[in-house]
Amino acid sequence: MNTRFKLMGADHPAIRRLAELVHLDEPAMAALAMAVRNHRPERARRELLREGTAVASPLLLLSGWVARVRLLEDGRRQILSFILPGELVGHCTQPRPLAVSTWTALTNVVTCPAPPASVSDALEQAYAVSAAREEANLLAQITRLGRLSAEERIVDLLLELFGRMRAAGLASVDSFELPLTQEVMADATGLTSVHVNRMLQLLRRNGDIRWSRGRMQFVDAAGLANRVGYINRQVVGG
Amino acid sequence: MNTRFKLMGADHPAIRRLAELVHLDEPAMAALAMAVRNHRPERARRELLREGTAVASPLLLLSGWVARVRLLEDGRRQILSFILPGELVGHCTQPRPLAVSTWTALTNVVTCPAPPASVSDALEQAYAVSAAREEANLLAQITRLGRLSAEERIVDLLLELFGRMRAAGLASVDSFELPLTQEVMADATGLTSVHVNRMLQLLRRNGDIRWSRGRMQFVDAAGLANRVGYINRQVVGG
DNA sequence: CGGAAATTTGAGACGAATCAATAGCTGTGG
DNA sequence: CCACAGCTATTGATTCGTCTCAAATTTCCG
Numbered sequence: 416m417n418t419r420f421k422l423m424g425a426d427h428p429a430i431r432r433l434a435e436l437v438h439l440d441e442p443a444m445a446a447l448a449m450a451v452r453n454h455r456p457e458r459a460r461r462e463l464l465r466e467g468t469a470v471a472s473p474l475l476l477l478s479g480w481v482a483r484v485r486l487l488e489d490g491r492r493q494i495l496s497f498i499l500p501g502e503l504v505g506h507c508t509q510p511r512p513l514a515v516s517t518w519t520a521l522t523n524v525v526t527c528p529a530p531p532a533s534v535s536d537a538l539e540q541a542y543a544v545s546a547a548r549e550e551a552n553l554l555a556q557i558t559r560l561g562r563l564s565a566e567e568r569i570v571d572l573l574l575e576l577f578g579r580m581r582a583a584g585l586a587s588v589d590s591f592e593l594p595l596t597q598e599v600m601a602d603a604t605g606l607t608s609v610h611v612n613r614m615l616q617l618l619r620r621n622g623d624i625r626w627s628r629g630r631m632q633f634v635d636a637a638g639l640a641n642r643v644g645y646i647n648r649q650v651v652g653g
Numbered sequence: 654m655n656t657r658f659k660l661m662g663a664d665h666p667a668i669r670r671l672a673e674l675v676h677l678d679e680p681a682m683a684a685l686a687m688a689v690r691n692h693r694p695e696r697a698r699r700e701l702l703r704e705g706t707a708v709a710s711p712l713l714l715l716s717g718w719v720a721r722v723r724l725l726e727d728g729r730r731q732i733l734s735f736i737l738p739g740e741l742v743g744h745c746t747q748p749r750p751l752a753v754s755t756w757t758a759l760t761n762v763v764t765c766p767a768p769p770a771s772v773s774d775a776l777e778q779a780y781a782v783s784a785a786r787e788e789a790n791l792l793a794q795i796t797r798l799g800r801l802s803a804e805e806r807i808v809d810l811l812l813e814l815f816g817r818m819r820a821a822g823l824a825s826v827d828s829f830e831l832p833l834t835q836e837v838m839a840d841a842t843g844l845t846s847v848h849v850n851r852m853l854q855l856l857r858r859n860g861d862i863r864w865s866r867g868r869m870q871f872v873d874a875a876g877l878a879n880r881v882g883y884i885n886r887q888v889v890g891g
Numbered sequence: 892c893g894g895a896a897a898t899t900t901g902a903g904a905c906g907a908a909t910c911a912a913t914a915g916c917t918g919t920g921g
Numbered sequence: 922c923c924a925c926a927g928c929t930a931t932t933g934a935t936t937c938g939t940c941t942c943a944a945a946t947t948t949c950c951g
Contacts, residue, residue: 483792485792485795485796487796487800487882488882489882491800492800493795493796493799493800494799495792495795495796515785515788515789515792516792547753550753550788550791551753553788553791553792553795554721554723554733554753554754554791556795557723557731557733557791557794557795557798558723558725558731558733560795560798560799560843561731561732561798561840561841561842561843562725562729562730562731562843564938565938565939596896596897596898597897597898598897602799603799604799605798605799605800606939606940607939607940607941608897608898609898609899609900609939609940609941609942610938610939610940612897612898612899612900613899613900613939615898616899616900628948644725644726644727646723646725802906802907803906803907834928834929834930835929835930836928836929844907844908845907845908845909846929846930847907847908847909847910847930847931847932848906848907848908850929850930850931850932851907851931851932853930854931854932
């Protein structure tokens with residue numbers, strides 16, 4: 416239900432967002448509008464793509480959240496990155512691209528295949544920018560896992576997600592819809608869900624965040640970012 | 654001294670390796686041979702590229718080791734990935750590409766600018782394959798940091814580096830040149846150098862590795878990979 | 892409304908960090 | 922060729938952060 420959209424075609428929020436990222440020309444907009452017609456829903460927990468499988472085409476996520484995950488044999492799970500509504504992923508210039516990670520729907524989602532980059536230079540650029548952001552997110556994730564404390568990891572992740580949701584026009588001035596369980600946050604931050612819980616409580620007690628019914632609110636996002644040193648902003652030493 | 658090469662032009666090991674990766678056509682080989690003539694040495698500890706700076710062209714690392722690093726304000730450091738001799742990085746389809754990480758020479762190195770992808774389809778494919786491997790390495794790094802124990806992280810990293818050195822034709826059947834200090838390994842694995850030291854001693858005492866004068870030898874690489882579940886091989890659960 | 896999933900809380904164990912001090916190595920210059 | 926300086930590696934004692942196990946409570950969904 417909440418993954419349904421009334422808007423179709425060129426008016427779709429995901430397209431509007433892409434168009435803001437890079438100026439999209441006529442052919443690009445047309446191709447995207449066409450692609451959106453091919454939207455398809457998937458239920459939460461569904462695997463959209465399995466590691467080692469051939470990947471069809473890049474994907475535009477129209478609504479819902481997706482995670483790229485890696486599973487170890489003994490059941491340990493690591494979330495590599497999140498894909499947020501309106502984002503574009505899976506751009507491959509490769510010959511016979513095999514997926515290097517499994518994609519799992521965290522919520523009910525609606526996706527559509529993204530049109531080929533060959534449609535227009537503008538579209539190709541949009542893909543390039545998307546790819547660059549994707550890589551930046553991976554690098555942030557590495558730093559988070561390697562060098563931040565539990566509290567820092569959670570705050571940093573939340574701030575990143577907040578920023579990306581804002582970029583997608585899906586956040587209010589100080590809050591956003593966060594459809595993640597603490598278990599999922601744990602798999603993303605390399606912690607246990609028990610410890611994630613304790614850190615979230617701590618943040619609540621300290622008056623840093625409010626969180627209920629899937630909505631995350633920052634009492635003072637800027638201050639929090641400053642206190643914890645949000646790594647996406649202040650990266651280079653000195 | 655040890656960063657000097659006698660071979661030049663198309664005979665260069667780095668080019669031979671690329672040519673094995675993807676079949677390279679005439680124009681690609683010629684362009685590479687030309688590029689290698691522009692080789693330049695850099696001293697260890699030198700920053701090759703600073704985060705936020707415009708990146709000139711993709712880089713071919715002819716010899717020596719480079720690390721992509723991220724520094725936090727308080728001095729914490731995370732190594733995002735290693736670039737090994739013979740590897741190619743920095744492929745950007747982007748309009749005005751800004752570096753998202755700092756590159757530091759870990760040893761004396763020799764680099765050359767890689768020729769533009771437009772030279773030939775074969776070269777473009779080679780870049781695409783390089784990029785895909787680079788991403789796979791980042792994903793492996795995330796999993797390592799998020800879900801492996803200290804011992805596992807170190808073993809997994811060593812096995813990855815061993816595999817990549819073999820791919821570059823720079824490893825013997827069971828050992829390779831590893832010019833990293835324990836501090837560097839610590840910054841790559843998200844541990845302290847003290848703990849890295851303890852884990853390496855443990856591995857030595859257990860007869861898993863031998864390590865002296867910068868050479869790392871595996872007593873039984875396959876067995877070790879199996880025991881710690883080298884995440885690059887056995888990734889998908891089940 | 893009922894059952895499953897998610898969150899919350901506590902006690903205790905364990906892994907890795909920290910602090911501190913010693914020993915070994917490497918290159919450099921006298 | 923030796924001695925010194927400055928990294929690098931090693932070791933021990935202790936602290937701290939996070940995990941583990943377990944149980945109770947709440948929330949969500951059909």
